[in-house]
Amino acid sequence: MAGLEDLYREIILDHYRSPRNKGSLETPPAHKTEGFNPLCGDEIVVYLVLDDNDTIVDIKIGGQGCSISQSSASMMSAAVKGKSVAEARKMMASFKAMMSIHESDIGGDGSEAEIGIGGIDASDPAELKLGDLEALRGVVKFPVRIKCATLSWNTLNQAFEELSAG
Amino acid sequence: MTFDVQAIRKDFPILHHLQDGRRLAFLxxxxxxxxxIQVIEAMDLLYTTSYANVHRGVYRLAERATNAFEAARSKVAAFIGAPSHDEVVFTKNATEAINLVAGSWGRANLGPGDAIVLSLLEHHANIVPWQMLAAEKGFEIRWLGLTADxxxxxxxxxxxLDGAKLLGVxxxxxxxGTLTPIRVLADAAHDRGALILVDACQSVPHQPTDVVEMGADFVAFSGHKMLGPTGIGVLWGRAELLDAMPPFLGxxxxxxxxxxxxxxxxxxxxKFEAGTPPIAEAVGLAAAIGYLENIGMDAIRRHEIELTSYALRTLHERLGDSLVIxxxxxxAPRGGVLSLELLDVHAHDVSQVLDEHAVAIRPGHHCAKPLMRHLGVxxxxRASLYLYNDTDDVDALADALVAAREFFAP
Structure with a gap:
């Protein structure tokens, strides 16, 4: 049985108590996308400003939710700010791989899986440069909370889709 | 018969399982x-001795199954004071029962210029079916609001209610946990020529029910919230209304x-039971009703009032202003449902910590988002109490909430 400390690392609680890039941006020029977790009612609002080179020049996070969804959104905003959309998408893939690899390990002995899925090895530092986001690794031991951790990324992905669709 | 919660607990096998070596507080x-066990055994007995499809075969097994199924209908009718067992329609759950009223009565009776009234307390099950129909038929949905408490x-x-055709509440x-004054609402609705549909999902399991005394036109509830199996619900409706309504599912x-x-x-x-109905589930529901009747619905309600009072007092003493109830x-005007808000800790996180203490509660919006928006949370x-809960469960809840507060303290 995974303990609470596996889930609530200190850095997660730090992001929860002092969320980075919290707030809103004027739309336009910012693009606004809302994401919902219909199971628990968590809401994430992503405000995004891209420049002509598809660089994320500004991002703000609104909405409300539990410590996992809010800290994940805070960490995400800090990680992608100043990065290109392509780089952010790579991080998104790495983050979701980290979540899904462990998801496949549910019911196992609870040790961290080292086997990659789809050719991505989440334990390989070359694939994962997630920084603070690594702290969310423990979430996968609590399967019902994975959706909390991925909500902000799914919302960001939706924002990218909306922007590329024009 | 005296109410003995420890004797009752012995009948529930799942409550004997330990979680991480701790006694489970199922709230x-x-x-x-x-x-x-009586419900589980009743369903087992049907499956092992008397199961066949109902209302069709002429062989003895089919006759026994049909008799058991129809006896369950009569059991439900007697339990809720229905004038006739033919007024009891078995559905999948209360949600389907309300969809039946919307899809049959509503579709036949509501159109542009019409209105219905719903309360802000409603579960999505008594909101969305009406919104779906309103989008199609173009009638108005009005909202009955709430007081501060x-x-x-x-x-x-x-x-x-002026000009409305239905009050859904x-x-x-x-x-x-708010108990609503159904008789007052029913009389008000009828004075204005409106019908009243009562979502009784949370009340039927916990207190005596008499659909005639309520003055209701339709009453919906689910088996799985009243010690019965999943997959069965009930719509009770006044005979003349049900008779006049078109079929729902074909x-x-x-x-x-x-x-x-x-x-x-x-x-x-x-007319309203297309396809093979939930046969074993009906038998299980009848066994659940038998179990509840044996203990007595008045006794169950008294137990829950006592336990709710204990919980309100204990939580206030242990957590003070850091907990909003x-x-x-x-x-008195509430059932054993406590919606809790631990200051500065999200319900999801509260629930996670409580699980570590083997306390099972429900975090979230409880399928009542308009109400949550009204409350501003x-x-x-949500901790909810039933006949098998005792003061130890409430104490475990209070202990775990104190631990959650400490865990998330800055």
Whole structure:
């Protein structure tokens, strides 16, 4: 049985108590996308400003939710700010791989899986440069909370889709 | 018969399982109750000795199954004071029962210029079916609001009901535990020529029910919240209303005749029970009702009032101002549902810590988002009590909430 400390690392609680890039941006020029977790009612609002080179020049996070969804959104905003959309998408893939690899390990002995899925090895530092986001690794031991951790990324992905669709 | 909660607990096998070596405090019966061995055995007995499809075969097994199924209908009818067992329609759950009223009565009776009234206490099950129909038929949905302590605000009731054809209202809020004055609401609705549909999902399991005394036209509830199995619910409706309503789902078992030109529907309740019904589930529900009757619904209600009072007092003493308990402050106008908000800790996180202490509660919006918006909270941690809960469960809840507060303290 995974303990609470596996889930609530200190850095997660730090992001929860002092969320980075919290707030809103004027739309336009910012693009606004809302994401919902219909199971628990968590809401994430992503405000995004891209420049002509598809660089994320500004991002703000609104909405409300539990410590996992809010800290994940805070960490995400800090990680992608100043990065290109392509780089952010790579991080998104790495983050979701980290979540899904462990998801496949549910019911196992609870040790961290080292086997990659789809050719991505989440334990390989070359694939994962997630920084603070690594702290969310423990979430996968609590399967019902994975959706909390991925909500902000799914919302960001939706924002990218909306922007590329024009 | 005296109410002996420890004797009752012995009948519920799942409550004997330890979680991480701890006694489980199951405080989520408002979502779905647990069931006693008597219910499980009744369903087993049907499957092992008397199961066949109902209303069709002429062999003895089929006759036994049909008799058991129809005896369950009569058991339900007697339990809720229905004048006739033909007024009891078996559905999948209360949600389907309300969809039946919307899809049959509503579709036949509501159109542009019409209105219905719903309360802000409603579960999505008594909101969304009406919104779906309104989008199609173009009638108006009006909302009955709340007082500061989570009771229905009846000030504007007559104005809201003016010209309305239906009042849809819960008998007990699944979020706040608020008990609503159904008889008063029914009389007000009838004075204005409106019908009243009562979502009794949370009330039927916990207190005596008499549909005639309520003055209701339709009453919906689910088996799985009252010690019965999942997959069965009940719609009770006044005979003349059900008789006049068109069928809801079409299929086998609901017709008198079918030709290439069309069909003639059967009489109530068969008209509303297309397809093979939940047979073993009906037998399980009847066993659950037998169990509840044996203990007595009055005794169960008294136990829950006592336990709710204990919980309100204990939580206030242990957590003081760091815990908000939404809904009526007194135990009398409420059922055993406590919507809790631990300051600065999200309900989801509260629930996670509580699980570590083997306390099972429900975090979230409880399928009542309009109510949550009205309360101004995204989520609450809901603890709900039933006949098998005792003061140890409440103490475990208080201990775990104190631990959650400490864990998340800055």
């Amino acid at each position: 989520d019966s408002a979502a779905s109750s647990q069931r006693p 989570g009771q229905l605000d009846l000030t504007d009731l007559d104005r809201l 819960t008998a007990m809020s699944n979020v706040l 299929g086998g078992g609901m017709i008198l005749n079918v030709t290439t030109e069309g069909f003639i529907p059967d009489a109530v309740p068969a 939404h809904g009526p402050c007194e135990p 995204p989520a609450t941690a």
